[in-house]
Amino acid sequence: MLTSDEQNTAQRARTDLAKDQRRMSLLMAALDEFFEKGFSAARMQDIAKRVHLSKGTLYLYFDSKQALFKALIEEVALPTLTTTLQQSIGDQPAPAALKALMQNVTRVIRHSPLPRIVKVIIADGKAFPDLVSFYRTQVLDRVFTLIDSLLQKGVQQGHWYCLDTALSARLVVAPILFSVIWRMVFEADEYGLPDQQAKLDLDALLQLHTNNLLLILATKPELGSQPEAHHV
Amino acid sequence: MLTSDEQNTAQRARTDLAKDQRRMSLLMAALDEFFEKGFSAARMQDIAKRVHLSKGTLYLYFDSKQALFKALIEEVALPTLTTTLQQSIGDQPAPAALKALMQNVTRVIRHSPLPRIVKVIIADGKAFPDLVSFYRTQVLDRVFTLIDSLLQKGVQQGHWYCLDTALSARLVVAPILFSVIWRMVFEADEYGLPDQQAKLDLDALLQLHTNNLLLILATKPELGSQPEAHHV
DNA sequence: ATTAAATAACTAACCGGTCAGTTATTTAAA
DNA sequence: TTTAAATAACTGACCGGTTAGTTATTTAAT
Numbered sequence: 001m002l003t004s005d006e007q008n009t010a011q012r013a014r015t016d017l018a019k020d021q022r023r024m025s026l027l028m029a030a031l032d033e034f035f036e037k038g039f040s041a042a043r044m045q046d047i048a049k050r051v052h053l054s055k056g057t058l059y060l061y062f063d064s065k066q067a068l069f070k071a072l073i074e075e076v077a078l079p080t081l082t083t084t085l086q087q088s089i090g091d092q093p094a095p096a097a098l099k100a101l102m103q104n105v106t107r108v109i110r111h112s113p114l115p116r117i118v119k120v121i122i123a124d125g126k127a128f129p130d131l132v133s134f135y136r137t138q139v140l141d142r143v144f145t146l147i148d149s150l151l152q153k154g155v156q157q158g159h160w161y162c163l164d165t166a167l168s169a170r171l172v173v174a175p176i177l178f179s180v181i182w183r184m185v186f187e188a189d190e191y192g193l194p195d196q197q198a199k200l201d202l203d204a205l206l207q208l209h210t211n212n213l214l215l216i217l218a219t220k221p222e223l224g225s226q227p228e229a230h231h232v
Numbered sequence: 233m234l235t236s237d238e239q240n241t242a243q244r245a246r247t248d249l250a251k252d253q254r255r256m257s258l259l260m261a262a263l264d265e266f267f268e269k270g271f272s273a274a275r276m277q278d279i280a281k282r283v284h285l286s287k288g289t290l291y292l293y294f295d296s297k298q299a300l301f302k303a304l305i306e307e308v309a310l311p312t313l314t315t316t317l318q319q320s321i322g323d324q325p326a327p328a329a330l331k332a333l334m335q336n337v338t339r340v341i342r343h344s345p346l347p348r349i350v351k352v353i354i355a356d357g358k359a360f361p362d363l364v365s366f367y368r369t370q371v372l373d374r375v376f377t378l379i380d381s382l383l384q385k386g387v388q389q390g391h392w393y394c395l396d397t398a399l400s401a402r403l404v405v406a407p408i409l410f411s412v413i414w415r416m417v418f419e420a421d422e423y424g425l426p427d428q429q430a431k432l433d434l435d436a437l438l439q440l441h442t443n444n445l446l447l448i449l450a451t452k453p454e455l456g457s458q459p460e461a462h463h464v
Numbered sequence: 465a466t467t468a469a470a471t472a473a474c475t476a477a478c479c480g481g482t483c484a485g486t487t488a489t490t491t492a493a494a
Numbered sequence: 495t496t497t498a499a500a501t502a503a504c505t506g507a508c509c510g511g512t513t514a515g516t517t518a519t520t521t522a523a524t
Contacts, residue, residue, distance in 0.1 A: 012488055012503045019503095036358055041272035044480065054505045056482085065480070122417055123355035126268055129421060136418060136430060167433070167440055174410035174441075175403055181413070185354050186368060189361060198368060201399070208399055209406075215451060216444050244469045244522055251469095276514060286471050288516085297514070471520070478512085486505070494497080 010053055023061045025051045027076060028113065030068040035116045035184075039069060039124035069124070073131050073139075077117045081139050084108055085146055094154030095214060101150070102210045105176055106202060109183070118177075119184040144169045151217070160217035175209045242285055255293045257283045259308055260345065262300040267348045267416075271301060271356035301356070305363050305371075309349045313371050316340055317378055326386030327446055333382070334442045337408055338434060341415070350409075351416040376401045383449070392449035407441045 013022040029050035033042040044065060048058040062068050088101050109115055125132040147169040154160035162168050179202055186198040245254040261282035265274040276297060280290040294300050320333050341347055357364040379401040386392035394400050411434055418430040 009487060009504055014489070014503080038270050038272055038356060038358075040270055041359070043478090055480090056506065057504050059481070060503070119354070122351070122413060124270060125417055126270075126421075127273070132417065164436075164440065167436060170410065170432070170437055171407055171441055171444065174407040177413060178402065178406035178409050181354060181409060185357055185364065189358075200402070204396075204399060205402055208396065209403055212403065212444070212448050216447055219447060219451075241470055241521060246469080246523070275512090287514085288472070289470050291515070292469070295515095465524100467522100467524085469520105469522080471518100473516105473518085475514105475516080477514090480509105480511090482509080483507095484505105485507105486503100488501105488503080490499105490501075492497100492499085494495100 026058060026061055027071055031072055031113055031116055034120045070131055073135055076113055078138055080112050080114050094150055094157055094159050097150055102206050106206055115180045115184055118180055147172050161220050162217055258293055259303055263304055263345055263348055266352045302363055305367050308345055310370055312344050312346050326382055326389055326391050329382055334438050338438055347412045347416055350412055379404050393452050394449055
């Protein structure tokens with residue numbers, strides 16, 4: 001009467017590999033639920049159901065709901081970023097490296113779990129101040145440092161002018177965050193495309209951003225050129 | 233034995249004015265709680281407690297928790313934005329208008345409830361798709377339209393070059409959203425300033441952003457100047 | 465004294481976490 | 495090769511705490 005699909009106990013994960021895979025699948029299920037409902041409203045039972053397991057089994061792999069949140073940052077966000085950063089350090093000239101970086105970014109935005117994790121951290125980070133600190137130092141600061149170095153390299157190579165590379169790195173990142181937020185808030189409404197109006201052309205936006213950056217960086221700043229006084 | 237502060241039933245709001253004020257104070261309390269804990273984890277009792285009222289009284293002013301969320305957008309976010317936009321349409325020349333707009337923005341970021349509402353919408357909007365739509369059309373689209381118009385005006389006045397004003401409007405907004413998110417996530421940890429490292433210099437960032445924009449817009453684009461092919 | 469604003473006790477539903485029991489899988493002995 | 499004992503992955507009913515929403519009662523204000 002029961003086919004293997006319908007039976008009410010799942011196939012077991014016996015080997016260490018199978019357990020690691022199961023743990024990871026539960027983590028991705030948790031990410032989906034946290035992303036859709038928020039940490040507090042997400043139900044442990046629903047997370048387990050997503051991978052056809054019971055709530056009890058979920059507790060064999062994670063001690064608590066909080067442990068899921070922590071593992072998401074330490075075991076998904078951090079490794080994903082590390083991989084991405086490694087792919088983004090070549091020894092090309094700085095302008096080419098910037099373009100390549102932006103190409104990488106669009107891929108990460110479209111195909112990695114990082115944007116959803118970013119949304120979850122923004123949404124529910126207040127309940128986990130230690131993890132937010134960890135995320136800032138181990139994820140964000142490494143991104144800023146990479147871009148800062150790239151800008152400095154461009155200046156040293158004589159391609160660019162940049163008076164404040166640390167601040168400029170923030171401006172490099174800003175449209176990336178904008179795109180991420182926009183997609184996560186307005187475009188990720190489970191599989192009916194949202195409003196037609198709400199669509200954001202990711203490629204065009206980041207292309208324009210990149211061109212703008214290259215233009216700004218290539219321009220020698222005229223010191224004291226602002227007509228108004230400013231307080232720096 | 234009881235001073236008027238300590239008595240266990242609050243002063244009554246009898247006039248329409250007093251009721252409106254009480255309603256608004258409850259809304260701001262709800263915003264504080266939603267911002268700190270998220271919609272789901274925020275407790276109705278805590279919202280009421282913030283303004284020294286009981287949960288029952290809160291239900292005299294709002295039908296449900298969801299009604300609080302809705303009212304936040306319709307009765308706080310929308311009016312705040314409308315006021316801000318009205319202050320931002322002068323008939324100065326476009327470059328001056330852009331600078332003035334950015335000045336307004338820093339004030340709104342620092343002193344209005346909008347940044348906290350933005351965070352709440354990002355965090356919990358998925359539970360209120362209709363309100364998110366409303367917010368996008370009635371708040372965001374009006375911001376984009378204003379900037380778009382400003383850019384077009386600058387082009388018409390001969391100050392600027394801009395091939396895609398709609399897309400560029402997004403890039404004008406991006407660092408503003410970046411600042412808002414950064415402050416809401418990393419700097420708003422109730423009254424112990426957070427990590428010293430986490431501090432973002434809002435004025436410097438938006439100043440640099442504004443200067444970059446003015447430079448880009450003042451530069452005549454060389455058509456077909458990109459060495460690589462691109463798909464626009 | 466009358467009115468209605470405010471209260472607090474109450475209800476019912478929900479959910480994180482637990483654990484006694486079930487069963488798929490392995491493995492040692494026949 | 496067969497078998498059944500041992501193992502541990504998995505299950506889901508249950509418990510206790512929590513909280514949105516309701517209502518009977520109290521009380522401030524006129």
